[in-house]
Amino acid sequence: MIDVGQKIFRLIATRNRPMLTALDQCIEQLERLSSGDPASQYALQCARKAVEQERHFQAREGLT
16 A cells, blocks of 8 residues: 555656656757867756756656
8 A cells, every 4th residue: 555655756756757858858958069168067066966856856756
């Protein structure tokens, strides 16, 4: 039987999947466009960190 905490965790992880898709697309664009520009490099670093954190969150339940 799935407890309430686990069910909520799965709902959050499922809801965040479109965000991961959007972040992956942002990363692709930033990789293409960044030419050493500090602002682009910082945005790319932040997007990669966000993806890493979300994938770690989802991996806790084997959702990725």
